[in-house]
Amino acid sequence: MSIARHDSSSILSQAVEHGNTVYLAGVVAKGLDKDIKGQTKEVLDEVDRLLGKCGSHKSKLLQAQIWVTDIRNRAPMNEVWTAWADAKNLPARACVEAKLADPRALVEIMVIAAK
Amino acid sequence: MSIARHDSSSILSQAVEHGNTVYLAGVVAKGLDKDIKGQTKEVLDEVDRLLGKCGSHKSKLLQAQIWVTDIRNRAPMNEVWTAWADAKNLPARACVEAKLADPRALVEIMVIAAK
């Protein structure tokens, strides 16, 4: 099965295609001064962009892992998530609390999708 | 490859089939008053149920991620895990500590399996 990589930095690729499966990196917002809702919106916009690059789409999400730096931010994150997600094609998901690389980041999302 | 989704809520699907691979959501116990062993047993019973819905089985587990809210609960969790798991068909696994959505939840398990 073929492998294709997109948007590689010195440490990771933002997206990797393997056959019919797409793995995205953990995405954080660029606007780290924003609140949890603003950061979640930015993250999901970037997920859209990366999935598009791979010929995938949010309606084909398989698994999502979400880390929030304060578990109390799960509710406002979920508001933005629900408004964004395809309600008829929701992925398996887990959301736990963890400290992230940049202390200003409030949320990080990493997904696996189908093509 | 076909995608099939099961037991969807407003934010996630409890199980997603993609070709020959099955992704389950992070599962927590319903009986959140139970101790770590009781919660782990409930979680694994639910994993059994969801895998069955997808035509999979615990003997076909590929990867398991386990979060415990207190890493000292890893040992009693493992006792229940070992009694449940198919000793000849164990998945790759990681277990780390994390705060979970419900403060009474002590363990959350998310697996990937084959069909």
Added chain:
Amino acid sequence: MSIARHDSSSILSQAVEHGNTVYLAGVVAKGLDKDIKGQTKEVLDEVDRLLGKCGSHKSKLLQAQIWVTDIRNRAPMNEVWTAWADAKNLPARACVEAKLADPRALVEIMVIAAK
């Protein structure tokens, strides 16, 4: 699709092959007295060994999850990671802070790769 399992203990398999995809367990160093760089090097050597057993290779990494017990160790971990990784074939990746099973472990890495 066939499943093959390698290096199984009583709780997990260190590597599981499923068709063209390989799932490794979360790997920690054996030399737990070493610093973050030394532990990361040991972890990545073990990842090499396990991938080799499965007929895979670090140039075929799809996804990597990294847990560090102190997020400030991400920078020295990344130094060792970058020196090890195939710069033209980097996986999707997420790195968050989490407490690990052994209190002396500083880093744990779990990967998915192609064959």
